[in-house]
Amino acid sequence: MPYFREYSLICGFEVEMNSFVNIILWIAYVSSLYFSIFLLLVFFDKRQIFEKESDVHLEKFPMVSIIVPAFNEEKTIKKTLISIHNIDYPKDKYEVIVINDGSSDRTPEIVLDYIKDKNNFQLISHDNMGKGASMNKAIGIAKGEFFTCLDADSFVHKLTLRKMLNMYYKENDPRLAIITPAMKVDKPNNLMQKVQWIEYIVIILIARLSSHLDSIYVAPGPFSLYVTQIIRDVGGFDEVSITEDQEIAYRMQLHHYKIRQCFDGYVYTNAPRKIIPFYRQRRRWYLGSIDCVRKYKNLIANKNYGDFGLIQMVKNVAGYVLATTGILIAIYLVIIPLFKRLKNLFLVNFDIWTYIMGYKFKFDYFDILVADIKIGILVLVLFMLGFYFFYMAHKNANEKMMKVGLIVLIPYFAFYYLLKGIILLLSFIEYAQGKKIKWR
Amino acid sequence: MDKSFRKISKDKYVIAGIITFLIFSLGITLGMIIDNQRYSLIEEVNMEQEVNYLSLQMQHLYLNSFSATDNCPVVETALTSAVTDLSDSLSEVISYEEELDTKSKRKDLVMRRYLLDNLRYWILAQDSMQRCDFDIVPVLYFYAKDCPSCPNQGTILTYFKEKFGEKVLIFPINLDIRDSEPMVQIAMKQFKVTKYPTLVINDKKYEGVVSREILEGIICESLDGASECQS
Numbered sequence: 244m245p246y247f248r249e250y251s252l253i254c255g256f257e258v259e260m261n262s263f264v265n266i267i268l269w270i271a272y273v274s275s276l277y278f279s280i281f282l283l284l285v286f287f288d289k290r291q292i293f294e295k296e297s298d299v300h301l302e303k304f305p306m307v308s309i310i311v312p313a314f315n316e317e318k319t320i321k322k323t324l325i326s327i328h329n330i331d332y333p334k335d336k337y338e339v340i341v342i343n344d345g346s347s348d349r350t351p352e353i354v355l356d357y358i359k360d361k362n363n364f365q366l367i368s369h370d371n372m373g374k375g376a377s378m379n380k381a382i383g384i385a386k387g388e389f390f391t392c393l394d395a396d397s398f399v400h401k402l403t404l405r406k407m408l409n410m411y412y413k414e415n416d417p418r419l420a421i422i423t424p425a426m427k428v429d430k431p432n433n434l435m436q437k438v439q440w441i442e443y444i445v446i447i448l449i450a451r452l453s454s455h456l457d458s459i460y461v462a463p464g465p466f467s468l469y470v471t472q473i474i475r476d477v478g479g480f481d482e483v484s485i486t487e488d489q490e491i492a493y494r495m496q497l498h499h500y501k502i503r504q505c506f507d508g509y510v511y512t513n514a515p516r517k518i519i520p521f522y523r524q525r526r527r528w529y530l531g532s533i534d535c536v537r538k539y540k541n542l543i544a545n546k547n548y549g550d551f552g553l554i555q556m557v558k559n560v561a562g563y564v565l566a567t568t569g570i571l572i573a574i575y576l577v578i579i580p581l582f583k584r585l586k587n588l589f590l591v592n593f594d595i596w597t598y599i600m601g602y603k604f605k606f607d608y609f610d611i612l613v614a615d616i617k618i619g620i621l622v623l624v625l626f627m628l629g630f631y632f633f634y635m636a637h638k639n640a641n642e643k644m645m646k647v648g649l650i651v652l653i654p655y656f657a658f659y660y661l662l663k664g665i666i667l668l669l670s671f672i673e674y675a676q677g678k679k680i681k682w683r
Numbered sequence: 684m685d686k687s688f689r690k691i692s693k694d695k696y697v698i699a700g701i702i703t704f705l706i707f708s709l710g711i712t713l714g715m716i717i718d719n720q721r722y723s724l725i726e727e728v729n730m731e732q733e734v735n736y737l738s739l740q741m742q743h744l745y746l747n748s749f750s751a752t753d754n755c756p757v758v759e760t761a762l763t764s765a766v767t768d769l770s771d772s773l774s775e776v777i778s779y780e781e782e783l784d785t786k787s788k789r790k791d792l793v794m795r796r797y798l799l800d801n802l803r804y805w806i807l808a809q810d811s812m813q814r815c816d817f818d819i820v821p822v823l824y825f826y827a828k829d830c831p832s833c834p835n836q837g838t839i840l841t842y843f844k845e846k847f848g849e850k851v852l853i854f855p856i857n858l859d860i861r862d863s864e865p866m867v868q869i870a871m872k873q874f875k876v877t878k879y880p881t882l883v884i885n886d887k888k889y890e891g892v893v894s895r896e897i898l899e900g901i902i903c904e905s906l907d908g909a910s911e912c913q914s
Contacts, residue, residue, distance in 0.1 A: 273707060281699040418688065457688065501688065549689030587838040591895050597846045612721040613779040620710035
């Protein structure tokens with residue numbers, strides 16, 4: 244407890260910094276609160292028409308092309324193909340096009356071996372041209388009225404296709420262009436994967452709410468269902484973008500096409516186990532999305548685009564701005580006092596023993612009185628909303644609350660956002676430097 | 684493509700705004716209530732301090748009038764506990780108030796009150812020590828907000844408070860309120876305080892930050908055979 248003023252000043256600088264930091268914190272908390280309450284209202288509004296489970300009974304069986312772009316995926320491609328083969332759908336009504344995007348490993352051999360007795364599977368090989376270009380090539384020859392893309396590190400549930408098609412026919416709207424899946428992490432093993440497992444569960448719920456607002460802005464690579472003709476009409480995937488799944492969704496929104504989420508159309512994906520692949524993945528996502536927002540900046544706060552323009556686009560931009568400043572502030576609020584404590588210890592020759600001996604645990608009325616209640620209330624409400632979402636997300640995804648264990652919650656709430664924020668900050672810096680962004 | 688399906692959920696925007704505003708107002712209101720509580724508590728503590736001081740003054744007067752030096756231990760105990768009490772109960776709140784940038788009449792009065800309490804206890808201590816042999820070292824500590832090295836001194840002083848407990852009594856004098864509290868100027872003139880931080884120990888003035896080693900030397904010189912000095 245500070246008896247006397249212990250924190251150093253750099254003359255008036257810190258006083259001004261403090262007010263600036265406070266204002267930013269206030270804006271961050273109030274806007275987060277606003278968006279959270281907005282989402283909560285959507286949740287409560289649609290709750291009575293939230294279906295429990297998608298229908299799997301189909302009247303029609305349209306032709307579907309399943310495209311599997313693969314680049315050096317020898318470890319998982321066979322499992323992916325097996326999951327496709329196990330899909331509950333007539334074998335003569337779907338074709339599988341595997342694209343070997345210039346792999347240098349055993350991917351093509353493994354694929355050829357697997358598909359030799361299946362005549363609705365085919366393999367196309369070409370030199371590496373990126374996912375977008377590979378997809379466009381496949382769309383060029385695809386026979387299906389619909390097509391989906393399944394990443395070679397993901398596996399689809401056998402009923403997902405049925406559920407998605409059902410959703411399409413139920414909606415019965417020629418403007419419906421894409422149906423997105425509910426992505427889950429496949430068999431999380433270590434802490435990194437378990438934290439991501441939780442994250443994806445929450446994303447499923449948020450995407451479901453966004454779907455109701457016609458505000459989905461990413462069609463995830465693993466098993467999104469596309470109406471082939473519409474994609475061809477808009478010119479196929481963007482071959483330059485490193486996140487063509489986001490770019491196509493933005494383009495659909497631009498042209499006023501609908502995107503819906505199939506809330507229980509499950510697809511399981513491999514999440515990065517170690518921090519370096521995680522960094523690369525998130526970096527690609529962030530760079531791609533910054534690029535997309537920049538490309539589609541006309542949609543921001545654009546009334547013509549309804550809720551998508553007014554709230555989703557604004558949230559995307561505001562979210563990134565606040566997250567970056569948030570990280571800088573977190574560094575300011577955590578690292579700097581840490582340095583001060585170290586400096587103070589240095590002044591007293593690191594005699595921590597004296598402090599330990601003299602330590603009396605004292606929590607009395609005063610401690611409550613000097614707390615910053617104003618921000619405290621906001622933070623408390625945000626936490627409560629967060630927990631509620633967290634709980635509802637699990638219910639929505641048909642998962643038990645403690646599936647990955649209680650202990651994961653601590654890193655999830657404490658460190659994960661910090662980690663993502665740092666990656667976002669680095670991505671921003673990289674983007675601002677304007678270097679050409681490559682796929683890997 | 685026909686965009687008629689685009690809708691703006693106006694009602695949700697408005698309701699979300701209202702709820703956010705309500706929660707925000709709740710926070711502000713609670714903040715104001717807490718502020719009030721803080722000041723009431725300070726009032727309460729001040730009243731207790733008044734009575735303690737009065738008692739101490741009486742003991743001091745008694746000491747002087749009747750040269751009853753066998754009262755010294757009582758006076759010493761009363762003094763140290765009063766000063767420790769003052770520090771314990773108010774220093775945290777005072778630090779908090781100092782951190783706050785807001786200028787208010789209330790805050791000003793609180794700061795002045797605290798300063799005067801410290802000063803009068805210090806004077807009492809100095810005076811009593813002429814008569815009695817107290818095993819304490821009173822330290823008068825002048826500091827200001829715009830002084831970059833003061834917090835270092837503050838850290839060192841806190842450390843000594845932890846180490847020596849009631850043997851080292853520290854009286855912080857915040858020079859920021861010199862415009863509203865005349866005693867500050869008087870004290871500054873008396874000890875010729877020009878730079879800060881300045882410490883006054885046993886009638887000697889120390890300008891600039893006094894390091895841990897030197898301060899320990901000074902304190903241990905005054906305290907004979909204190910257990911904390913063996914090192």
